[in-house]
Amino acid sequence: MTHPHMAAAVAHALHKRFIIKESGKIVHAVSDISLEVQAGSLTALVGPDGAGKTTLLRMMAGLMKANEGQLHVLGIDVAADPQAIQDRISYMPQRFGLYEDLSVQENLDLYADLHGVPQTMRRERYARLLEMTNLARFTQRPAGKLSGGMKQKLGLACTLVRLPELLLLDEPTVGVDPLSRRELWEIVQQMIDDEQLTVLVSTAYLDEAERCARVFVLHEGKLVAQGTPAEIRHHARNLCFVAMPPQGQPPRFLQTRLLDNAENVIDAVPQGGAVRFIRRPGSDQRHLDAMLEGAPVMAVEERLEDGFMTLLRKQYIADPVDPTAREAVVRREAAEGKNQGQGEDYVGDVIIEVRDLVRKFGDFTAVDHISFSVRRGEIFGLLGPNGAGKTTTFRMLCGLLPASSGFLQVAGVNLRHARAVARRKIGYVSQKFALYGDLTVMENLEFFGSAYGLSGERLHERIGIVMQQFDLKDKEKSPSGQLPGGYKQRLAMAVGLLHEPDILFLDEPTSGTDPQRRREFWRRITALSEVGTTIVITTHFMEEAEYCDRIVIQDSGKLLALGTPREVRTQAGGKDSRLNMEEAFISIVEQGRRQYSEAAATETGP
């Protein structure tokens, strides 16, 4: 075991460059990074996508060589002897290599064999890992049949079959629901407490970084800040406030106004029915007052995320949604007489209606008699833990999966009879990039445009509009597969909106993206909603549910909660509940599971 005060990893003036083959451009993935990771503690690497987090972790694991600088891990020079390091550390990549056809137990055995864990130690180790991960009941189940959260826990268990001296985790909680996320962190915390494990974790969730002893903030390959969470938070000291929007109005209207005023406001997010925002130091009070329109404001404690946003926004201003393009769309749509969503008091006509919807796979019921409806112009959120049936529900709504029974009407069309007609009225953005990677941006747009029956002048007019709306102007000839992540998502949304659908379906669009890009994404969504497009969205970020007009929470195929974020919070914690969305979610799901098991117990009881 390493000495607690020794550094587990030391980097000095580290550089790593990549050359992009197609364009010959050089990318500085890591440039001039010097840092020390303390042994026996939990350290976080945070930063936007492409900040160099994964590159740094892979260099530490000896999987990649630095171009310049020194890197010592556990006192060993990584460049000189990568194997010696790999014998002593464990590294869990973003997509851990589980063998999907092998059972949970076989996967554990396999990794124990690979790491040469002696037979005598295995029994005790397995018992502990299975207990911590709650997988003891599933040892015989093939890994491929586990839910996303369980897979990730199994991956962590496989990484920990041998006790490493340093554990490197690369975004271990991407695509994992809040419940499984909490469990994963409990496992890691327990290992640190019991075995003085040293852990370095990269993450896009800043509330996770909050629990770390030290935080390194990376941006564009550079280390922009480091310190304890308190030190990072301090950057936003005395700048954080909460404003209450007028009664009956979703907070996103006020939030949008604030966020668009980048001169005076660093960041604004909806939170607990109100709007949380960070003032820019030295901002103009009169401007702020004008925007707040008399909404009551209260100073609040800063969080790590506030410090992070303050740090990043100090340096770079995200390209805002092109207001002229937006206005053009608004004007045109208004001229066409489309409805505009106006918040809770506005009741649009029902655009999606679901009654007693059931979907079975064999004798497993993935979606169990659920009913809800979505009104025109709403932002509607589908939430639920991994394996709750929300993806199945989502796919049925998009017409990708037929229902086993029940009534399903989308955009006035019954999906049972006229799926093709309904498809013309919906747009779909999948979680993974799902456009043709070899085709250029323009070719993709042209193809999907004509798939929806657009042609000639009309097609190119629409392409022009979405290209401007999603800032794709200079990229039309680039192969889509080689675009940076943010561009890919914008292109996917542009494709989804080409044919001016009534409803846009988005499947976990923000999974694994940093706060900066999530703000940008939601700014586009709120803008779309303003022009009357109905949005149906699934997400793992519970705070994002605050952007929605209404949400449903599903678990084990059943519908546990349905209503505005405020109503859902009330359901979880009583009137005037101070719970945040994540706490409310966990409480509702746990309550639901308790009731279910009690019901099951009385049914089978004596």
Place this chain on the structure above:
Amino acid sequence: MYDFLHRIASLCRKELLAIFKDPANRVILVVPSLIESFLFGYAATYDLVDVPYALLDQDRGAISTELVARLDGTGIFHRVANLQTPADITRAIDSQQALIVIQIGPRFEQQLNAGESAPIQLILDARNSNTAGSAAAYIGLVIESYNTALRGGAGPPLTVEARAWYNPNLETRWNLLPGLIASLSMLQMMMLSALSVARERENGTFDQLLVTPYSPIEIMIGKAIPTIMIGMMQSTIVLLVAFFWFKIPMAGSLLALYAGLGLFAIASVGIGLSISAVSANMQQAMLYTFMMIMPLILLSGLATPVRNMPQILQIATLVNPLRFAIDLVQRIYLEGVGLFTLIHDLIPLLIISAITLPLAAWLFRNRLL
């Protein structure tokens, strides 16, 4: 209708772009068919080009010497050893030094002069049965002709002359290359169509395609047409090699040839697309395709004539589109017959297409969602 065609056309365009934008694909679509047509043209041959033989001449008379001289004069047979005793025969064959041993008995000339029949014994290395068989037949011809010459005017001059039609020099290449026009393109078409859906499934693009108003049948048509176009391109490559490089004369009409190939392509694409609809990923699609391709080629008559197969396998060939396509191509190319003569090939191809394509369509409609 215009709308429908426009949408199908853009599907085809997308499919072709996706195929040809991949540099690896561009190579795979041209180079293997070139290599294989040259390989088959040069390497896979049963033609008698060079037959090494050993001679055990125990008579050493004038007649035997002249007979051997005639054999050596063919340019095909060349003597690698003169054996002394019958015991040497085993060694000559076993060591693969000689493919054939010709044994002329000690009383050869004596028997001939006495008016008796004088046997010549041929010992063949049947490990290479095809070549040895042809060689033996060839030797038979040489001896026959010598026989006639020997008898001179005695008796009516009886000559047996074999003449092979459509392939006067009996070159294997003439048989094989037209066969390849069909089989190579089938290979590529099945592979491409089988992988097409599986690839999109793996890349996640298939969902995006399914949420568009395209119906499964339209998607299927949009995948079938580009594949057929590529299959035709493959056939054309082999055709050009056969015609311009190997100079195999084309007797029939190009129009008839392509019409027949088109029907065949529809039948093969139907098989490929059915595979693709039932495969969950590219690996499965590959395995299914390989599983199908071997029997399809073996039971096609490309390498071995169908009529030599056991009865039950002959029946099995009736569902193999390649069997009819090879016959069709060979007959149009070499014989120059028109399509009407080939009705016995066209009707089975039509029936097979009428089964595989609707099957693929049914699978697309029912297995994709």
